[in-house]
Amino acid sequence: MAGRIRQYTIGLALFCMVIGFASSAFAVPPGELLQMPDESDPIGQCCFSFNQTVAVTEPAKPFAVVVTWGVQGFLSFNTGGSLVGLIVNGGPCTLYGPASIPEVQINTSRSFQWVIFPSDGLRAGNNTFTLCGGGRFGSSGMLLGPYTLAARLSN
Amino acid sequence: MNIGSGRMKRLLFAMGAACVVMVMGTAAFAVPPTEALRIETNQTFTGLCCFSLGETVSITEPKKLVPVVVTFSTDYRSSSDSLVELSVNDHPCMKLQGMQAAAPADGSFASATFEWTIFPGDGLTPGNNKIVLCGGLDTTGASLTLGFRTLAVRISK
Numbered sequence: 001m002a003g004r005i006r007q008y009t010i011g012l013a014l015f016c017m018v019i020g021f022a023s024s025a026f027a028v029p030p031g032e033l034l035q036m037p038d039e040s041d042p043i044g045q046c047c048f049s050f051n052q053t054v055a056v057t058e059p060a061k062p063f064a065v066v067v068t069w070g071v072q073g074f075l076s077f078n079t080g081g082s083l084v085g086l087i088v089n090g091g092p093c094t095l096y097g098p099a100s101i102p103e104v105q106i107n108t109s110r111s112f113q114w115v116i117f118p119s120d121g122l123r124a125g126n127n128t129f130t131l132c133g134g135g136r137f138g139s140s141g142m143l144l145g146p147y148t149l150a151a152r153l154s155n
Numbered sequence: 156m157n158i159g160s161g162r163m164k165r166l167l168f169a170m171g172a173a174c175v176v177m178v179m180g181t182a183a184f185a186v187p188p189t190e191a192l193r194i195e196t197n198q199t200f201t202g203l204c205c206f207s208l209g210e211t212v213s214i215t216e217p218k219k220l221v222p223v224v225v226t227f228s229t230d231y232r233s234s235s236d237s238l239v240e241l242s243v244n245d246h247p248c249m250k251l252q253g254m255q256a257a258a259p260a261d262g263s264f265a266s267a268t269f270e271w272t273i274f275p276g277d278g279l280t281p282g283n284n285k286i287v288l289c290g291g292l293d294t295t296g297a298s299l300t301l302g303f304r305t306l307a308v309r310i311s312k
Contacts, residue, residue, distance in 0.1 A: 064191050066307050068226075081263040097193055097305035098230040100264040102257070111268040113228035115193040115305045136263065154191050154309065 031055040034149040043141030046083045046134035047093030053130040054151040062122040064154040070111040072145030076101045078135030082142045093132035189213040191307040199300040204238040204291030205248040212308045220275035222311040230264035230302030235294035243278040248289040264302045
């Protein structure tokens with residue numbers, strides 16, 4: 001009897017360790033948040049990578065990810081404005097929500113919320129989200145204020 | 156032997172309880188698809204505020220209610236100032252925020268993001284809660300076109 005209980009205890013302990021490790025995968029790993037403290041001026045027609053990437057770790061069954069880009073003002077020099085989107089896991093630059101940077105100068109902080117679903121190419125384990133974009137019609141460039149990029153698993 | 160066996164049983168029970176807590180903690184991260192939505196078609200509205208704009212998200216509240224944070228992010232064109240609000244569990248629209256008129260001559264869109272904190276006193280209930288985006292124009296004859304947009308709700312932490 002005691003031997004059986006001991007076996008159950010060991011089995012339960014192993015199960016708890018697995019669950020514990022799975023839970024710790026949700027802890028905030030480095031790379032979910034990025035800060036660009038300086039102004040930048042990506043130049044080119046949409047769409048190209050801005051080379052700024054955040055990442056999240058998905059469980060075995062991926063959940064939706066919410067990526068938020070907060071920028072301290074911007075200005076597009078392109079007629080028709082510029083677009084900003086995301087490259088998910090090295091795929092094409094795609095617009096996952098609002099994307100427009102108008103031709104007028106915006107001096108106040110703005111944010112964009114993008115929602116990426118598992119069907120958009122998320123997978124178990126590490127997933128990367130790289131800022132991308134460019135001029136809607138032209139390649140005159142844009143001026144971006146300091147910005148942050150953050151990714152989180154939906155609740 | 157009996158004492159040792161009893162101790163083992165208590166240990167087993169405690170570990171089982173700990174496992175249940177951990178499993179429930181992990182499950183709390185599960186994302187029903189309705190907590191976030193993305194719309195990739197333009198839609199034009201012409202009515203005065205406020206009516207449902209169609210976007211709905213939902214979230215499950217625990218027995219002890221906690222606030223939720225709702226974020227709406229959109230591209231838009233508007234010939235007059237517009238308003239956006241939220242309706243919680245079919246209550247009247249509330250928590251009004253303004254959206255400045257923006258109609259670039261080149262046909263491009265402006266963008267805006269709005270965030271609301273919904274408190275238990277705003278009509279949240281244990282279990283499933285439905286949150287609907289509503290709004291409209293503040294000038295007769297004007298129009299508001301929403302472009303690519305997202306709506307997401309999350310439990311505040």
